[in-house]
Amino acid sequence: xxxxxxxxxxxxxxxFIFSVILTWAEIPVLRRKAGQNIREEGLKSHYSKAxxxxxxGISIIISxxxxxxxxxxxxxxxxxxxxxxxxxxAGYGMIGFIDDYRKVxxxxxEGLTAKQKFALQxxxxxxxxxxxxxxxxxxxxxxxxxxxxxxxxxxxxxxxxAFAVLAMTNAVNLTDGLDGLAAGVTTxxxxxxxxxxxxxxxxxxxxxxIGNASETFFFAALAGGxxxxxxxxxxxxxxxxxxxxxxxxxxxxVAAAIVMKLELLLIVAGLVYVIEALSVVLQVTYFKLxxxxxxxxxxxxxHHFEMCGMKETxxxxxxxxxxxxxxxxxxxxx
Numbered sequence: 001x002x003x004x005x006x007x008x009x010x011x012x013x014x015x016f017i018f019s020v021i022l023t024w025a026e027i028p029v030l031r032r033k034a035g036q037n038i039r040e041e042g043l044k045s046h047y048s049k050a051x052x053x054x055x056x057g058i059s060i061i062i063s064x065x066x067x068x069x070x071x072x073x074x075x076x077x078x079x080x081x082x083x084x085x086x087x088x089x090a091g092y093g094m095i096g097f098i099d100d101y102r103k104v105x106x107x108x109x110e111g112l113t114a115k116q117k118f119a120l121q122x123x124x125x126x127x128x129x130x131x132x133x134x135x136x137x138x139x140x141x142x143x144x145x146x147x148x149x150x151x152x153x154x155x156x157x158x159x160x161x162a163f164a165v166l167a168m169t170n171a172v173n174l175t176d177g178l179d180g181l182a183a184g185v186t187t188x189x190x191x192x193x194x195x196x197x198x199x200x201x202x203x204x205x206x207x208x209x210i211g212n213a214s215e216t217f218f219f220a221a222l223a224g225g226x227x228x229x230x231x232x233x234x235x236x237x238x239x240x241x242x243x244x245x246x247x248x249x250x251x252x253x254v255a256a257a258i259v260m261k262l263e264l265l266l267i268v269a270g271l272v273y274v275i276e277a278l279s280v281v282l283q284v285t286y287f288k289l290x291x292x293x294x295x296x297x298x299x300x301x302x303h304h305f306e307m308c309g310m311k312e313t314x315x316x317x318x319x320x321x322x323x324x325x326x327x328x329x330x331x332x333x334x
Contacts, residue, residue, distance in 0.1 A: 003198050003213050007075040011217055012194075012224040015067040019228025022059035027232065027239050030055055033105055052237055055100045056229065057245015060183075061093045064218070064225040064252070071217035081214035084132065085256045089218075091124045092169055092251030096243030104242070111243075121166055121247075128255060129161035136259075143261045145333045164263060165254050168270070171277035172250030173243060174300045179235035181302060181316050183226045185272050185323045186249045190223035192269045192327035193253075196262060196334055215260040222252060235313050262334075269330040272323050276300040 030053030065086050072082035095117060103111035112120075133140050140157035141150035153160055176182035197216025226249070232238045241249075250273075257266040267274060279301035286295050297307040305315045 003216055004075070005198065007071065008194060008198060008216065008220045011067055011071045011075075011220040012227075014070075015063050015221045015224025016228045018067065019059055019063040019225045020231050022063055023056060023229050023232050023239060026056060026059055027053055030239065052240055054104050054240040054242040055097065055244045056233070056239035057093065057096065057241035057243075057248055060222075060225040060229050060241065060245050061090060061248050063228065064221045065090060067224065068218045068221040071221060072214050075213065075217065077214035077217050079214070080135075081259055082218060084128070084135075085215065085218050085252060085259055088124060088128050088165070088255035089248055089252030092121065093244055093248030095120045095124075096173075096245065096247035100242040100244050118166075121169060122162070124251070125162040125165040125169075126158070128165060128258075129158045132161065132258065133157055138261060142263070145262070145265055161258060164258065165251065167277065168254035168266065168273060169247055169250030171270075171273035172253065173246040174280055175273055175276045175302075176241060176246035177300060178302055178306075178312050178316050179237040180230055180233050181319060182246055182249065183230045183233050183241065184316065184320045185270075186253065187223050187226040187230065188320065188323045188327055189253060189266075189270050190219045190226065192330055193219040193257060193260065193262070194223060195331060196265070197260065199334060215256045218252070218256050222249075222256075235316065265330045265333060268333065269323075269327045271326045272319050276302065279304070 068082055068086060069079075071077060072079050095112070099111040099117060101111075102108045138150060139152070140154055141152045142157065142160065143150055172182060172186065175185060194216055197213070197219065229239075229241065229245070233241065253270065254263070254266060257263045277300075279296060280299045283294060283296055283299035286293060296304040298304055302315050302319065305318070306312060310318075
């Protein structure tokens with residue numbers, strides 16, 4: 001499938017402009033209704049962020065969905081693939097929106113309970129796994145980079161996909177803790193997968209193509225949407241994406257990577273997400289096993305670096321740089 005660079009650039013630029021306009025327009029509305037609460041157990045340096053409008057991820061979702069669909073229709077993508085990805089993307093965004101709405105606007109302490117949030121996430125993950133396994137030409141097979149082979153996971157494929165969606169979605173959610181961190185990291189990851197799609201995805205020995213224009217256009221739109229949001233989300237942030245944005249980003253990135261059959265490369269390109277999630281798992285596990293001891297000063301790990309004396313902006317730039325290196329390594333693996 002031939003994907004023209006100009007089409008990709010048009011989608012990125014158009015989504016960026018639309019995202020900037022939407023985010024600029026939503027900030028005064030959210031400021032009146034959706035001021036962010038800062039946890040008492042959080043870093044004292046973050047107390048000044050109290051009242052910053054949250055739920056700003058709405059602009060990322062709208063701009064990405066709209067431009068992703070336009071790209072698929074105008075430039076020859078597969079509409080079915082695009083709609084599948086966008087349903088997962090918007091579905092997780094809706095879960096985050098409900099949670100944010102109850103916490104930030106209704107002023108409920110918890111929002112959705114952990115069980116409610118997990119159950120809703122699980123429904124989308126399982127539905128996506130079942131539908132895609134039956135719909136995909138590759139069935140229950142997983143592509144192994146470098147080796148250029150498929151391995152059929154059989155019935156375990158459903159478990160693999162559902163786990164991947166749940167894990168990555170919540171990993172991105174955990175990454176959203178500093179100004180510009182999740183938006184910047186996701187921009188780089190989305191640009192990598194856009195590049196992967198533009199270069200033709202991956203080829204196996206018998207010539208089957210992996211990835212097509214729909215996933216490429218989605219990632220291009222996502223990169224533009226995140227960049228537009230980053231204009232207002234960089235330090236000092238004028239708006240936060242909230243769970244509305246972070247859950248949508250996680251769901252969209254992993255769903256598109258799976259449809260592209262490059263899901264294992266997401267572990268490499270999105271290694272920051274993995275490290276953030278692992279730092280929380282290790283911290284909680286070690287805390288319970290040692291009855292109160294900690295590995296990190298605070299988890300997720302970006303807060304550990306802050307408590308070690310690094311400025312918030314320095315931590316964010318370090319994570320961006322690390323993600324850029326990870327994406328470069330992933331590019332070499334295609």
